[in-house]
Amino acid sequence: MSNYGHKIRHHWVNRDSYKDLLATLERGGSSLIGLDIDRLSSRDQMHAGLLDATKTFVEWIDLKPGSSVLDLGSGLGGSARFLASACSVAVTAVELCPELNEAANRITRQLDLEDKIDHLCMDITAPCDLKTDGFDLVWIQHVDMQVANKPELYARAAEHLAKRGRVVWHDWLAGSGGPVIWPLFWSADGEISFLADREEFTDLLKSAGLEITRLEPIPDLTSSWFEKSRAGLSRVISKMKSSRPASSKPAGMGSKLQAFEILAEEVDNALLNIREERLIPFFGEAVSR
Numbered sequence: 001m002s003n004y005g006h007k008i009r010h011h012w013v014n015r016d017s018y019k020d021l022l023a024t025l026e027r028g029g030s031s032l033i034g035l036d037i038d039r040l041s042s043r044d045q046m047h048a049g050l051l052d053a054t055k056t057f058v059e060w061i062d063l064k065p066g067s068s069v070l071d072l073g074s075g076l077g078g079s080a081r082f083l084a085s086a087c088s089v090a091v092t093a094v095e096l097c098p099e100l101n102e103a104a105n106r107i108t109r110q111l112d113l114e115d116k117i118d119h120l121c122m123d124i125t126a127p128c129d130l131k132t133d134g135f136d137l138v139w140i141q142h143v144d145m146q147v148a149n150k151p152e153l154y155a156r157a158a159e160h161l162a163k164r165g166r167v168v169w170h171d172w173l174a175g176s177g178g179p180v181i182w183p184l185f186w187s188a189d190g191e192i193s194f195l196a197d198r199e200e201f202t203d204l205l206k207s208a209g210l211e212i213t214r215l216e217p218i219p220d221l222t223s224s225w226f227e228k229s230r231a232g233l234s235r236v237i238s239k240m241k242s243s244r245p246a247s248s249k250p251a252g253m254g255s256k257l258q259a260f261e262i263l264a265e266e267v268d269n270a271l272l273n274i275r276e277e278r279l280i281p282f283f284g285e286a287v288s289r
């Protein structure tokens with residue numbers, strides 16, 4: 001794995017949502033009973049708006065049952081499982097971090113979805129033969145902003161498309177409002193963030209033989225998702241702070257509180273970046289030219 005790959009891996013395996021999920025998987029037994037797509041969604045949907053966003057995005061792209069989907073940068077596989085179970089599509093889910101890919105695979109098996117989802121661990125910018133006749137849909141959700149080598153990413157996306165296939169994005173672009181304010185959930189300081197602005201994005205796609213058919217900024221929708229999670233986080237944080245005096249808090253509660261406070265800061269920054277147009281969340285769609 002490259003130095004860039006190691007940094008990305010280090011970032012995601014140290015997130016609290018991954019550690020929580022891993023602890024649940026490690027405990028196994030009864031704690032796994034009742035795991036379903038809804039109940040998992042606060043931990044395995046690694047993007048703004050969680051499952052609500054995935055459902056809205058699926059409607060936006062009008063996904064047909066029976067389609068073949070390539071999920072590039074699939075994380076813990078939350079969206080792949082939703083697509084496979086709710087939309088009756090076959091998914092190939094590709095993820096860079098072996099730990100996330102392994103956890104994704106375990107949950108998929110636990111939910112009996114292994115016939116519908118293949119989990120592969122690889123860099124999505126590396127050339128490879130995945131499906132000779134290509135995919136109906138290449139799905140990119142909160143991944144583009146973290147990929148440094150965009151020409152390779154778009155070249156691969158174009159190569160993996162079936163005839164009349166589409167590449168779709170639920171992702172982020174750089175806006176014109178000034179430098180991004182950190183930390184955000186995909187990067188603490190901007191080191192593993194590689195945002196393109198709308199013009200660069202369009203030009204890079206053109207060079208890869210892709211043409212944008214739809215691009216819709218979704219700042220209000222994304223802000224409403226973040227405001228909802230911020231309200232939930234505030235409630236949890238004040239409950240933790242008021243539950244007991246610091247000296248009698250159970251071991252680990254301090255670090256849990258700290259993790260929630262970092263999350264709250266990331267959500268506040270996301271809201272600020274959107275409001276000041278430093279970041280543009282969007283839904284997008286492209287086809288082969």
Ligand SMILES: C[S@@+](CC[C@H](N)C(=O)[O-])C[C@H]1O[C@@H](n2cnc3c(N)ncnc32)[C@H](O)[C@@H]1O
Nearest residue numbers: 045046047073074075095096123124141142143
């Ligand atoms: C914000 S998470 C989104 C995960 C998933 N798409 C979702 O929405 O739940 C970004 C994911 O992209 C993965 N990623 C980043 N660069 C990658 C690359 N070059 N190849 C494969 N995966 C990559 C990260 O490891 C991480 O799991």
